[in-house]
Amino acid sequence: MAALKGRNLLSLADLTAEEMNQLLITAAQIKSKEINPQCPQKILGLVFKKASTRTRVSFSAAMYKLGGQVIDLNANLTQIGRGESTADTARVLDKYLDVLAIRTFDQAEVEEFAKYSAVPVINALTDLEHPCQILADLLTVKEEFGQIEGLTMTYLGDGNNVAHSLILGCALVGMNVRIATPVGYEPDEAILKKANEIAQGRSEVLVTKDAKAAVEGSHTLYTDVWASMGQEDLAEKRIPIFEPYQINESAMAIADPKAIVLHCLPAHRGEEITEGVMEGPQSRIWAEAENRMHAQQALLAGVLGV
Numbered sequence: 001m002a003a004l005k006g007r008n009l010l011s012l013a014d015l016t017a018e019e020m021n022q023l024l025i026t027a028a029q030i031k032s033k034e035i036n037p038q039c040p041q042k043i044l045g046l047v048f049k050k051a052s053t054r055t056r057v058s059f060s061a062a063m064y065k066l067g068g069q070v071i072d073l074n075a076n077l078t079q080i081g082r083g084e085s086t087a088d089t090a091r092v093l094d095k096y097l098d099v100l101a102i103r104t105f106d107q108a109e110v111e112e113f114a115k116y117s118a119v120p121v122i123n124a125l126t127d128l129e130h131p132c133q134i135l136a137d138l139l140t141v142k143e144e145f146g147q148i149e150g151l152t153m154t155y156l157g158d159g160n161n162v163a164h165s166l167i168l169g170c171a172l173v174g175m176n177v178r179i180a181t182p183v184g185y186e187p188d189e190a191i192l193k194k195a196n197e198i199a200q201g202r203s204e205v206l207v208t209k210d211a212k213a214a215v216e217g218s219h220t221l222y223t224d225v226w227a228s229m230g231q232e233d234l235a236e237k238r239i240p241i242f243e244p245y246q247i248n249e250s251a252m253a254i255a256d257p258k259a260i261v262l263h264c265l266p267a268h269r270g271e272e273i274t275e276g277v278m279e280g281p282q283s284r285i286w287a288e289a290e291n292r293m294h295a296q297q298a299l300l301a302g303v304l305g306v
């Protein structure tokens with residue numbers, strides 16, 4: 001993955017289709033132990049301003065498996081929490097670290113980090129995107145179906161960070177993507193425009209309020225929480241608005257019979273997904289969570305040039 005050496009991953013649109021496909025191949029080879037890239041002595045810094053279980057632990061585990069080290073830069077334990085500027089922080093951290101993964105609110109903040117950092121910066125979730133999540137998701141789809149191009153992905157729920165990266169990721173791999181949201185919760189226009197440019201008519205990017213039409217015949221159903229981190233006070237109000245967008249047994253009945261179900265987690269059972277679907281035979285949610293580690297191991301190896 002020489003092409004990724006020294007590069008940032010702030011948005012999935014930072015990757016070409018070829019780079020995306022190669023990352024998925026490398027991740028699968030790492031998972032099957034066909035390859036075992038190593039980068040001893042390399043250090044990953046984790047700057048997280050929001051809670052995280054999967055991303056924090058899977059990035060750490062991936063780095064240890066590469067033979068490297070991790071430093072947890074919890075914002076409250078560093079001067080970041082006391083307001084030291086991103087520009088100053090980035091120009092100091094890049095002297096100690098080889099790669100940085102950042103989870104924060106504003107996409108502009110990861111862009112600012114990348115502007116001032118001499119080492120690669122990876123978006124570990126912002127309000128706008130969650131690119132690493134979608135690497136794992138598409139790896140899971142590929143494991144299931146063998147090939148992705150021409151299949152259809154349906155996302156039901158909020159047009160949020162996960163939806164945005166999913167739209168871009170599907171466009172990169174040639175998977176049709178249907179996004180069904182309530183009116184007023186549609187994905188970002190600029191992301192849709194970018195996805196259509198990437199897809200170049202090779203695959204479809206559809207946004208609708210009609211959940212049923214979006215699910216019909218689809219090969220993968222995907223959902224996420226109805227209120228993201230930072231929107232907790234809106235959660236109650238959103239429940240009745242989002243109810244028609246739940247992944248439940250009726251949705252499964254009209255999807256492709258071989259369809260799988262994904263959720264980035266954490267989940268709110270009984271809201272965006274039923275307990276039965278989450279624990280049912282078509283759920284690949286636990287494989288998806290595992291794949292976070294393999295996909296990020298491939299990504300870290302790529303940006304570190306090993």
Ligand code: CP
Pocket residue numbers: 051052053054055056125133264265266
């Ligand atoms: N899916 C995901 O990013 O989970 P965490 O918030 O636990 O990292």
Ligand code: NVA
Pocket residue numbers: 125160161162224225227228229264265266
């Ligand atoms: N959309 C969710 C994803 C969590 C992994 C959030 O931002 O909280």
